[in-house]
Amino acid sequence: MKAKSSFSLKDQLFNSDKVSYLTTLIVAVYPHFAQQTFHQDVVSAFSKLELKERIAHIAVCLHKHLPDDYQDALVILLQSxxxxxxxxxxxxxxxxxxxxxxxxxxxxxxxxxxxxxxxxxxxxxxxxxxxxxxxxxxxxxxxxxxxxxxxxxxxxxxxxxxxxxxxxxxxxxxxxxxxxxxxxxxxxxxxxxxxxxxxxxxxxxxxxxxxxxxxxxxxxxxxxxxxxxxxxxxxxxxxxxxxxxxxxxxxxxxxxxxxxxIGFGTKPDITITNFSTSTPQVKVGDAFEFSFDMCSNRSQKLLVDYLMYFASDGKKQSQKVFKLKQLELKKGEAITLFKKHPMRLMTTRRLILGEHKIVLQVNGQAFGALTFNLVEA
The missing domain is CATH 1.25.40.290 (ARM repeat domains)
Incomplete structure (x- = not known):
């Protein structure tokens, strides 16, 4: 099940006010421009169009309302x-x-x-x-x-x-x-x-x-x-x-x-304990939280990431690696790491409700996994 988003990037970037701004610039250098007709032609179609479709639609409307000669039209656009x-x-x-x-x-x-x-x-x-x-x-x-x-x-x-x-x-x-x-x-x-x-x-x-x-x-x-x-x-x-x-x-x-x-080529010699989550169930908009203890068995540089497998809607499962920390530990040195990963709705990645999994990675090597369930807010 897909989580619903109330934010619309296309409406923020391409809306009536933005089109009015564009027409004002064009009219300033080309008084014959049919400002109101162009605005109506552009905005009336927005509800049916996604972001890139709106860009293409405006370009086509420019072609319709500017001079037929490409070079003449281009001069107007550049001057505006x-x-x-x-x-x-x-x-x-x-x-x-x-x-x-x-x-x-x-x-x-x-x-x-x-x-x-x-x-x-x-x-x-x-x-x-x-x-x-x-x-x-x-x-x-x-x-x-x-x-x-x-x-x-x-x-x-x-x-x-x-x-x-x-x-x-x-x-x-x-x-x-x-x-x-x-x-x-x-x-x-x-x-x-x-x-x-x-x-x-x-x-x-x-x-x-x-x-x-x-x-x-x-x-x-x-x-x-x-x-x-x-x-x-x-x-x-x-x-x-x-x-x-x-x-x-x-x-x-x-x-x-x-x-x-980048300086993290050696296989890590570490001990991971207490790898756990306090949020086995996360509502959309909240954060998944996890922590673990890491002890270094020798002096070394460590690159700590986690790979998240997102819930699948029956298609290919989406996954993404997130950075956690770069550090250098001496032999016997221990550290506790804690992370809150927001599960917010975004325009660049849709959220599917259901089971998610993270895999801890250190210098590219896997060190254990956790799961959590994403539910509606």
Whole structure:
């Protein structure tokens, strides 16, 4: 049984007020724009559409209400853009989702041989307000050489949103985006530039990109990270962040080379006792709680995670590894660890009522399991 959620991300990001804001920007540079008709066309369909469908719907409505000539329409859209995102920030500045239809408009109506250069330059401007990472994939798949060359130049752009876009747009497994048809290795020259970046927003994207590749080619990722570490073109602290974040999937899987590269490659020599839960039954919205005692039988570094198997609705069982703690213990040293795991409704993961299980993992090795039952609030 699926737990019900009252929060709607699609309604928060795409609603009547957001569409009004968009129309106000367009009318300011194109007075002939049918503001009320466009607003009605867009909003009247929202109740039937999911988030990505709303983006596509707005893009189609823009095409309907803007001049038929693509180049004329594009000039209007670019002139209507608000100021660029604050270039003084260094992280988590995603911009406003309401401009996602702009980039999709470019992808739907400007992904043609005679418009490639014009369209890519337009996406570069749009991505300074909201990332055009999905839209550029239309061009990567259709005009790979031209687009990868353009994105390579973007990797050294002064604007960190543009640099990040070069990385996100070429990610092999970018969430909510169409699949790329090019070989994932073709994006490595872009990563070789961007891993040196001084902005965490960019280096996190590089790490996410490598994490995508690690799911199909672990050896390539480990070799790439080793090369970057040896080249010393990034600070030790930031390189450590990139390495650990890029290898998170492999370390959760207990991949020996990955664990070794982040300093947790040795098999743990520990004793686990009192692994138990005080919440064998959890209501939706509450937290599952567990604790255990751990004694180190020698001096060692330990990476403690737990793997959660979510209740199944008859399909493939969902599972996810969660970080708990990194620590270094001396021989004979003991520690008690306690964790509260919220079982909240989220837009990114649905909850199924029923039995859940966690498996404790230390340096990728399993050390016991617990179950709990998720019930309605």
């Amino acid at each position: 853009l608000p100021p660029e995102l604050d270039s003084n920030k260094t992280d988590d500045d995603f911009g406003d989702f309401i401009f996602a239809p702009y980039s999709l408009y470019v992808a739907l109506y400007g992904c043609r041989a005679d418009y490639v250069d014009l369209s890519l330059k337009a996406l570069k401007e749009i991505t300074k307000r909201f990332s055009a990472e999905d839209a550029v994939r239309y061009f990567i798949n259709t005009f790979s050489d031209e687009t990868l060359g353009f994105l390579s130049d973007c990797a050294v752009d002064d604007n960190y949103h543009v640099r990040r876009w070069a990385c996100e747009g070429t990610r092999p497994k970018l969430p909510w985006a169409q699949k790329l048809t090019i070989d994932y290795k073709r994006s490595l020259p872009i990563l070789d530039i961007l891993y040196r970046d001084k902005t965490r927003y960019v280096t996190r994207s590089v790490a996410n990109h490598l994490n995508d590749i690690s799911k199909v080619d672990p050896s390539l990722v480990i070799a790439t990270l080793k090369k970057w570490i040896n080249d010393q073109n990034q600070t030790e602290q930031e390189m450590a962040f990139i390495t650990q974040h890029a290898l998170r999937t492999l370390t959760k899987q207990g991949h020996q080379e990955a664990l070794t590269l």
